Amino acid sequence: MTEPVDETHLTHVRTDGSAHMVDVSGKPSTARTAQAVSTVRTSPRVTELLAQNGLSKGDALGTARIAGIMAAKKTPELVPLCHPLPVAKVTVDLTLDEPAPGSVRITTEVKTTGPTGVEMEALTAASVAALTLYDMIKGVDRSAVIAETKVMTKSGGSSGEWSRA
Numbered sequence: 001m002t003e004p005v006d007e008t009h010l011t012h013v014r015t016d017g018s019a020h021m022v023d024v025s026g027k028p029s030t031a032r033t034a035q036a037v038s039t040v041r042t043s044p045r046v047t048e049l050l051a052q053n054g055l056s057k058g059d060a061l062g063t064a065r066i067a068g069i070m071a072a073k074k075t076p077e078l079v080p081l082c083h084p085l086p087v088a089k090v091t092v093d094l095t096l097d098e099p100a101p102g103s104v105r106i107t108t109e110v111k112t113t114g115p116t117g118v119e120m121e122a123l124t125a126a127s128v129a130a131l132t133l134y135d136m137i138k139g140v141d142r143s144a145v146i147a148e149t150k151v152m153t154k155s156g157g158s159s160g161e162w163s164r165a
Contacts, residue, residue, distance in 0.1 A: 022083075024116045027115035028115065029115055031113050032155065032157060033118065033156060034109070034117060034121065034155075035108065035109045035151070036125070036151050036152060037148065038126035038127060038148065039099065039105050039106070039148045040146055040147075041103045042103065042145075043141055044097075045140075046141045046144070047096045047101070047102055050104065050137070055136060055139075060136035060137060061133075063132055064136065065129065067128050068090070068106065068129030068132070069092055070128075073090070075121045078124060085116065085121070086112055086113070088111045088113065089110065090110050090111075092108050092126075092129050093106070093107045094107075108122045108125040109122065110122045117154055118154075119151050123149060127146075127149055150164065
């Protein structure tokens with residue numbers, strides 16, 4: 001189910017226009033999950049090298065996975081208005097030749113129990129995993145492109161379930 005978007009105000013902007021951190025102190029802690037994806041478009045030759053662990057820099061997929069996990073835990077240090085949350089689980093999966101030949105789909109899932117969601121943590125994990133993968137493959141494909149980083153689903157909190165149509 002898709003929740004309606006409230007376009008009347010931005011929660012991180014005060015009435016005077018200045019940015020602030022949203023007060024979540026009165027919100028109950030609930031189980032929350034978010035999934036995000038990012039795609040790295042490269043060449044079929046590069047995905048073949050990735051499948052064979054044939055890059056001179058080493059295990060690119062494993063390195064990107066660990067980078068994404070670490071990034072999710074560091075999100076409030078990177079995104080100024082994010083709340084520090086007790087991240088309970090981070091999953092980062094990289095799938096070769098998805099959604100098309102010569103691409104890598106990075107899928108992340110982050111879970112917590114807290115007063116606010118983990119969409120930013122899931123997006124940060126996907127983004128940093130994509131950046132790390134680009135760093136690992138740039139020696140053989142400088143024209144690789146990071147594309148389509150987006151939230152796919154979220155659950156928990158007062159707004160409940162949401163998924164991309």
